[in-house]
Amino acid sequence: MHQEVQLSQDGRILLYPDYNIRVSSQMNVHGEKFVLRLMKKEANFNGLQELGYPEEEIVMEKCFNKRNCIAVIAAPTGEGKTTTLYSALALLNKPEVNITTVEDPVEIRIPGLNQVEVNKRVSFADSLRTILRQDPDIILLGEIRDKETAEIAVQAGQTGHFVLSTIHTVDSIEVITRFRKLGISSYDIGSVLATSIAQRLVRRICKECAKQRPLNEKEIAEFESIGKRYDVEFNLEGATTYDPVGCEHCNNTGFKGRIAANEILAVNDEIKDLIISEGSISEIRKEAYKTGYRPLVVDAFNKVLEGHTTISEVKKKLAY
Numbered sequence: 001m002h003q004e005v006q007l008s009q010d011g012r013i014l015l016y017p018d019y020n021i022r023v024s025s026q027m028n029v030h031g032e033k034f035v036l037r038l039m040k041k042e043a044n045f046n047g048l049q050e051l052g053y054p055e056e057e058i059v060m061e062k063c064f065n066k067r068n069c070i071a072v073i074a075a076p077t078g079e080g081k082t083t084t085l086y087s088a089l090a091l092l093n094k095p096e097v098n099i100t101t102v103e104d105p106v107e108i109r110i111p112g113l114n115q116v117e118v119n120k121r122v123s124f125a126d127s128l129r130t131i132l133r134q135d136p137d138i139i140l141l142g143e144i145r146d147k148e149t150a151e152i153a154v155q156a157g158q159t160g161h162f163v164l165s166t167i168h169t170v171d172s173i174e175v176i177t178r179f180r181k182l183g184i185s186s187y188d189i190g191s192v193l194a195t196s197i198a199q200r201l202v203r204r205i206c207k208e209c210a211k212q213r214p215l216n217e218k219e220i221a222e223f224e225s226i227g228k229r230y231d232v233e234f235n236l237e238g239a240t241t242y243d244p245v246g247c248e249h250c251n252n253t254g255f256k257g258r259i260a261a262n263e264i265l266a267v268n269d270e271i272k273d274l275i276i277s278e279g280s281i282s283e284i285r286k287e288a289y290k291t292g293y294r295p296l297v298v299d300a301f302n303k304v305l306e307g308h309t310t311i312s313e314v315k316k317k318l319a320y
Helices: 056-064 081-092 124-131 147-158 174-181 186-192 217-230 269-276 281-290 296-305 311-317
Strands: 009-013 019-028 031-040 069-074 099-103 114-117 138-141 162-167 193-205 211-214 240-243 255-266
Touching: 056 081, 056 193, 056 255, 069 081, 069 147, 069 174, 081 099, 081 138, 081 162, 081 193, 099 124, 124 138, 124 147, 138 147, 147 162, 147 186, 162 174, 174 186, 174 193, 174 281, 186 193, 186 269, 193 296, 193 311, 217 296, 255 296, 255 311, 269 281, 296 311
Parallel strands: 069 162, 069 193, 099 114, 099 138, 138 162
Antiparallel strands: 009 019, 019 031, 193 255, 211 240
């Protein structure tokens, strides 16, 4: 009996009133592999602080309360980029603010936003050209994935709009390298990039059943190694961590929900000048440390100290 194997495809299942199911299929030597992602149609987004970011007013002022610029979130697929962007938009969304999103596809419908879905006939770049004639204040661009989209996003940022988007890089500073590889000039990057954020999701420890204990010698050594490498001093006096146990609240996994470990690069005048003058990534990183920038792993280890997750969870997500 012959089995027909379809081409690799992306699609949605729309049978349920409250959820969509994103479907991705890919051919392999055994037939086909399917990945399904469950997405709420309507969502009440958590505050940025609850997602794992610093105090909301500080983050909004530093990262999202801007004009004439671009803010980018960098992370692999499935690491919560869209949730973070929408949580920021929920705070920016006011009747007097014209917000337009361009997405592929529109996964979550939000009242008050003008949401545009791209397809095979209408690309991100095509939609952006039209949107720029619609007098938007804020534009959410689902992903910067090619030179044409990057150029129009930069143009939008340079002409009075605030552009929010995502991009695939390993950390927030490598966003600059990615823009350069897409063919954007260093002058344009330096003139328009205001904030670059990288994040990874780690599982939250279940507080209903977690067992608290002091850090052991090996764990203390891990903290000291990270602190020495990145010139950070962790407060380890009396520090504790949690071991996952498992209960009915967490389906016997020991974990419930996820939290974002993040790093934030706020582009100041010194970093801007380095970008424009074709400064290397190592030079930009060195300057960023002077502004309080710290890499993902430092924030992840702080979240271990705060009791949100475990070192083993951090090791699964971050190479350090």
